[in-house]
Amino acid sequence: MRIDEIIDEIKSRLDIVDVISEYLHLKKTGANFKGLCPFHDEKTPSFTVSPSKQFYYCFGCGESGDVISFLKKIENVSFNEALRILSERAGVKFDPKHFDGKDEESEFRSRLLAVLSSAKEIYAETLRESTRAMNYLLNERSLSMEIIERFSIGYAPDTKDYLLKRLLQRGYDERLIRDAGLTIGFQGGSYDLLRNRIVFPIFNPRGETIGFGGRLMPLPEDSVNELPKYINSPETPLFKKGENLFGYHQAKDAIKKEGFAIITEGYMDVIMCHQHGFSNVVAPLGTALTPRQLRILKKLTERIILLFDGDTAGINATRRAIQIFIEENLRPEILFLPHGEDPDSFIRRYGPDEFKRLFERTENLIDFYLSKTSPSLLTETVKEIISIISKVEDGIIRAEYIRRLSERTGIRESIIFDEILKSSKKTLKKKKIPLGMDESTLLLKNKRLREEELLMAVIIHHPDKTEFILREIEDNDVEDPILKRIFFELREFTKHGRENEITSLLDLLPSEGKKTIATLILDVMIDNEDIDKLIMDCLKGIKLRRLNRRVEEAKKNGDLLTLQELIRERKELLNTSLKMVMK
Numbered sequence: 095m096r097i098d099e100i101i102d103e104i105k106s107r108l109d110i111v112d113v114i115s116e117y118l119h120l121k122k123t124g125a126n127f128k129g130l131c132p133f134h135d136e137k138t139p140s141f142t143v144s145p146s147k148q149f150y151y152c153f154g155c156g157e158s159g160d161v162i163s164f165l166k167k168i169e170n171v172s173f174n175e176a177l178r179i180l181s182e183r184a185g186v187k188f189d190p191k192h193f194d195g196k197d198e199e200s201e202f203r204s205r206l207l208a209v210l211s212s213a214k215e216i217y218a219e220t221l222r223e224s225t226r227a228m229n230y231l232l233n234e235r236s237l238s239m240e241i242i243e244r245f246s247i248g249y250a251p252d253t254k255d256y257l258l259k260r261l262l263q264r265g266y267d268e269r270l271i272r273d274a275g276l277t278i279g280f281q282g283g284s285y286d287l288l289r290n291r292i293v294f295p296i297f298n299p300r301g302e303t304i305g306f307g308g309r310l311m312p313l314p315e316d317s318v319n320e321l322p323k324y325i326n327s328p329e330t331p332l333f334k335k336g337e338n339l340f341g342y343h344q345a346k347d348a349i350k351k352e353g354f355a356i357i358t359e360g361y362m363d364v365i366m367c368h369q370h371g372f373s374n375v376v377a378p379l380g381t382a383l384t385p386r387q388l389r390i391l392k393k394l395t396e397r398i399i400l401l402f403d404g405d406t407a408g409i410n411a412t413r414r415a416i417q418i419f420i421e422e423n424l425r426p427e428i429l430f431l432p433h434g435e436d437p438d439s440f441i442r443r444y445g446p447d448e449f450k451r452l453f454e455r456t457e458n459l460i461d462f463y464l465s466k467t468s469p470s471l472l473t474e475t476v477k478e479i480i481s482i483i484s485k486v487e488d489g490i491i492r493a494e495y496i497r498r499l500s501e502r503t504g505i506r507e508s509i510i511f512d513e514i515l516k517s518s519k520k521t522l523k524k525k526k527i528p529l530g531m532d533e534s535t536l537l538l539k540n541k542r543l544r545e546e547e548l549l550m551a552v553i554i555h556h557p558d559k560t561e562f563i564l565r566e567i568e569d570n571d572v573e574d575p576i577l578k579r580i581f582f583e584l585r586e587f588t589k590h591g592r593e594n595e596i597t598s599l600l601d602l603l604p605s606e607g608k609k610t611i612a613t614l615i616l617d618v619m620i621d622n623e624d625i626d627k628l629i630m631d632c633l634k635g636i637k638l639r640r641l642n643r644r645v646e647e648a649k650k651n652g653d654l655l656t657l658q659e660l661i662r663e664r665k666e667l668l669n670t671s672l673k674m675v676m677k
C-alpha cells in the first residue's frame with residue numbers, strides 16, 4: 095500500500111470521536127461533540143469534533159486537524175509515529191521503513207519502546223521463576239495472580255547485570271539499554287538499575303512501557319540497608335515523571351465510567367485498590383503531584399479525590415496538591431484514612447462498601463485546613479485559606495468556600511470577602527482572554543452570514559457543488575480579505591482535484607481563515623433540499639453587488655454605453671427566475 099492509501103485506510107477504520115474520547119471527555123452537542131481543549135487551558139469547552147467531517151477544531155486556540163494530527167499533537171510524536179500508533183489501532187499493516195525520509199527521532203523512540211517492552215517481559219518471566227518473589231507478592235502482600243498480570247509486575251534479581259545480559263542476548267545494544275534507563279554506567283561498565291526489587295512497569299496512556307518503578311524486596315531483619323525502598327527509572331525521551339501517572343492506563347476506563355478519579359501516593363496502594371475493584375485509582379510517579387498530571391485526569395473528569403496518608407508528609411503533600419488544584423480550576427476533595435491504615439488494610443478491615451462510602455464523605459479544602467490546625471494557629475490558617483480562596487476563579491465555588499469558612503469559624507462572610515479582595519489585589523495576574531465562541535459564531539446562529547460565507551459552507555458540506563460555485567464567482571466578488579484568501583486557496587486546491595478534502599485546506603490558511611472554515615464546518619447545517627435555491631440566492635446577491643459596483647464605475651467614468659448595458663443586465667438578473675441562472 096502507498097502511504098496515502100494507508101492514511102485513507104486508517105481514517106476510514108477509525109472514528110475520530112472514539113480516538114479523541116480516549117484523551118478527553120466529549121459531550122454531544124447537536125451534530126458535533128465538545129470537550130475541554132487538551133492543548134490550552136480552559137474552563138468552558140471550545141474544543142469541537144465533527145464526526146461527519148472527521149475533523150476537530152478548537153475555538154479557543156485554533157488547533158485543528160484530523161485524527162492523525164490530533165494524535166501527533168497530543169502524544170507529541172512525529173507523523174510516522176502517529177501513523178504507527180493509529181495503524182495498530184485500526185488493524186492496518188504499516189511499516190514505517192517502507193517510507194522515504196527516515197524519521198530518526200521516531201525511530202529512536204520505537205527502539206526505546208522495544209527494549210523497554212522486552213525488559214518488561216524479562217522481569218515478568220523472572221518473577222514467575224522466583225519462588226521467593228512470588229511468595230512475597232502472593233502471600234505477604236496478598237496480591238492476586240490476576241492483578242500481577244494486569245499490572246505486568248515483575249522481579250529483578252539481586253545480580254548486577256542480569257537484565258543487561260538477557261537484553262544483550264536478545265540483540266539490543268548496550269547503549270540503547272542505557273538510554274532506556276535500564277542500566278546505569280559505573281566505572282566504565284553498565285549495571286542494572288533495578289536489583290533485588292519487585293518491578294512495576296510504568297505505562298503511557300496507550301499501554302506502552304515507558305519506565306519502571308522498583309520496590310526493594312524485604313531483607314533479613316538483621317541486615318543493614320541504606321537503599322531506598324522505591325526507585326524509578328531516570329527520565330528519558332519517553333519517560334517524564336511529571337507527565338505520566340502510575341496506573342493511568344489501567345484506570346482510565348474506570349475513571350470515565352465512575353465519573354471520578356482517586357489519586358493516592360504509592361504504587362502498591364493503586365494496585366491494591368484495583369484488586370479490590372476500585373479501578374479509578376492512580377498515583378504520581380514518586381514525585382509531588384504536577385499540574386500536567388492533574389490536566390491528564392481533568393480530561394476525563396472534574397471530580398478528583400486526593401487520598402494521601404494522614405501523616406505529616408501526607409498532609410504537606412495534600413497542601414501542595416491543593417494549590418495545584420486551584421491553579422487548574424479544580425475543586426479538590428480530600429480524604430484521609432484512619433491512622434495507620436492504607437487502602438488495602440482499610441478494605442480488608444471494613445469492607446469495600448465502607449471504603450466506597452468514604453468517597454461520599456470527602457472534605458473540601460476549608461474543612462481540610464481547619465481540621466489540621468490548632469486553636470493557636472487558627473488565625474494563620476484562616477489567612478492561608480483566604481489566600482487560596484482568592485485564587486479561585488469560579489465565582490460560585492468561591493462563594494461556596496466563603497460561606498463554608500464563615501460557618502466553620504463564625505467570621506462574617508463580608509469580612510472574609512474584604513480580605514479576599516485585599517489578597518487578590520496582591521496576586522492579581524493579567525488573565526488571558528480566551529477567544530472562545532465569539533462574533534463569527536453568533537453571526538452564524540443568527541443566520542446573518544454573508545453570501546460568500548454561505549457559499550463556502552455549501553462547498554464544505556457538498557463538495558460536488560464546488561466546481562459550479564467557483565465558476566460563478568470571481569475573486570473580486572469576495573470583499574472580506576480572509577474569505578478572499580480562502581477562495582483563492584480553494585481554487586488552487588481544486589485544480590488538483592482535492593475538493594473532497596476541505597479540512598486539509600486548513601493547513602494552508604492563516605489562523606483567522608482557519609477559524610472561519612472551522613466554524614463553517616462545525617456550526618453550519620445545510621439542508622439538502624434547499625441547497626440549489628440557497629446557492630442561487632447567494633449567487634444572485636453576489637452578482638447584483640458586482641453589477642452595482644460596475645454601474646458606479648461606469649457613472650464615475652461617464653461611460654454611458656457601458657452604463658446602459660449594465661443597467662439592462664441588472665434588470666435582467668432581478669427578473670430571472672433562479673432556475674435560469676442555474677444552467
Ligand SMILES: [Zn+2]
Pocket residue numbers: 131132133134141152153154155156157
Ligand atoms: Zn484549544
